[in-house]
Amino acid sequence: xxxxxxxxxxxxxALSGCxxxxxxxxxxxxDGCVLETEAPLCDDCIEFAHVTRLGSDELGPGFxxxxxxxxxxxRDSLGNYWVGQVEQIKVFDREGSFLRTVxxxxxxxxxxxxxxxxxxxxxxxxxxxxxxxNRRISVIGGGFTLAEEKRLPPSVxxxxxxNDGERYVVQASIGERGRTGMPIHIIDDSGVLKSFxxxxxxxxxxxGSIDLRLAGGPEGHVFAAHPVEYMIEGxxxxxxxxxxxxxxxxxNAETSLQEPPSPDNPPPSGxxxxxxxxxxxxxxxxxxxxPDWLQHIMWDPSGDVSSEVAPDVITRMYQPRLDxxxxxxxxxxxxxxxxxxxxxxxxxxxLGYGFxxxxxxxxxxxxxxxxx
Numbered sequence: 001x002x003x004x005x006x007x008x009x010x011x012x013x014a015l016s017g018c019x020x021x022x023x024x025x026x027x028x029x030x031d032g033c034v035l036e037t038e039a040p041l042c043d044d045c046i047e048f049a050h051v052t053r054l055g056s057d058e059l060g061p062g063f064x065x066x067x068x069x070x071x072x073x074x075r076d077s078l079g080n081y082w083v084g085q086v087e088q089i090k091v092f093d094r095e096g097s098f099l100r101t102v103x104x105x106x107x108x109x110x111x112x113x114x115x116x117x118x119x120x121x122x123x124x125x126x127x128x129x130x131x132x133x134n135r136r137i138s139v140i141g142g143g144f145t146l147a148e149e150k151r152l153p154p155s156v157x158x159x160x161x162x163n164d165g166e167r168y169v170v171q172a173s174i175g176e177r178g179r180t181g182m183p184i185h186i187i188d189d190s191g192v193l194k195s196f197x198x199x200x201x202x203x204x205x206x207x208g209s210i211d212l213r214l215a216g217g218p219e220g221h222v223f224a225a226h227p228v229e230y231m232i233e234g235x236x237x238x239x240x241x242x243x244x245x246x247x248x249x250x251x252n253a254e255t256s257l258q259e260p261p262s263p264d265n266p267p268p269s270g271x272x273x274x275x276x277x278x279x280x281x282x283x284x285x286x287x288x289x290x291p292d293w294l295q296h297i298m299w300d301p302s303g304d305v306s307s308e309v310a311p312d313v314i315t316r317m318y319q320p321r322l323d324x325x326x327x328x329x330x331x332x333x334x335x336x337x338x339x340x341x342x343x344x345x346x347x348x349x350x351l352g353y354g355f356x357x358x359x360x361x362x363x364x365x366x367x368x369x370x371x372x
């Protein structure tokens with residue numbers, strides 16, 4: 001998922017407690033789901049265990065830079081971690097040791113302008129999306145060689161794989177006949193297979209008005225989250241909406257999203273990442289604006305927000321949080337604060353943004369589970 005966070009975009013919060021019900025896989029929440037948010041935080045429902053760390057203090061092959069693609073990570077069939085690094089991918093083994101670089105800057109085969117690892121399929125191949133002028137998906141096979149390339153539609157702003165490994169869901173502006181205004185599209189090698197999400201109702205226009213958080217779910221379902229309103233929709237692969245959930249009261253009630261951030265108009269809280277698991281639970285990674293956020297940024301002469309130099313400025317401004325939603329019961333079953341921004345890798349693994357003592361970027365691999 002691209003562009004999960006920026007000071008002038010996304011993010012939000014919800015309160016919850018633990019629940020005993022076990023969700024029925026494949027069930028969904030219906031269009032009238034409103035999350036209850038009055039329960040206290042559940043500090044011991046979600047557990048974490050550290051596995052390894054990716055990244056290095058040394059300016060060298062294993063050094064990670066956070067230029068907008070580091071939150072795109074996949075784990076291949078050998079347990080290796082592929083981390084997006086704009087014009088290339090850096091690969092680490094299951095113990096966190098640097099293995100190699102894949103790709104380089106350019107427009108030819110195995111060359112990238114914006115390399116974002118998206119998916120590792122059942123054949124062990126890794127799918128790399130490049131939403132720059134290259135507009136393609138590069139599928140990397142055995143021996144780190146190019147297996148095939150797939151074309152992308154123009155103006156893709158969000159993406160996720162579907163479970164079959166051959167199709168993807170993307171957010172894009174496509175002006176072809178019959179598809180105008182349809183912001184969500186299922187694509188494969190042949191092009192656009194299905195387009196949906198046009199706002200037939202007045203409150204549905206958000207699907208095309210902001211960069212979404214997208215995820216593929218069980219049985220080919222698609223999940224689309226509005227990052228600053230805690231609005232999440234589920235869609236079938238045929239383009240039928242199967243459910244919508246939202247949080248009340250409304251988020252960011254004191255923030256105008258139409259105006260730039262200022263001391264009197266705080267940056268919004270919102271959703272950083274989403275992941276529907278195989279047990280019917282939706283995991284939601286959040287960033288919540290802290291009350292003392294103003295202490296950690298400054299204003300340039302034009303009045304724009306300017307982050308201070310500190311590498312951990314995001315977590316100084318925002319409190320990371322992980323929510324777990326039972327899709328069948330439309331209930332927040334667990335919610336826990338964390339000290340790192342969390343990327344949701346798969347059903348049992350998350351990645352926490354971290355820093356070495358010298359301030360270099362790292363990703364902590366964490367095993368996560370729900371203690372019921």
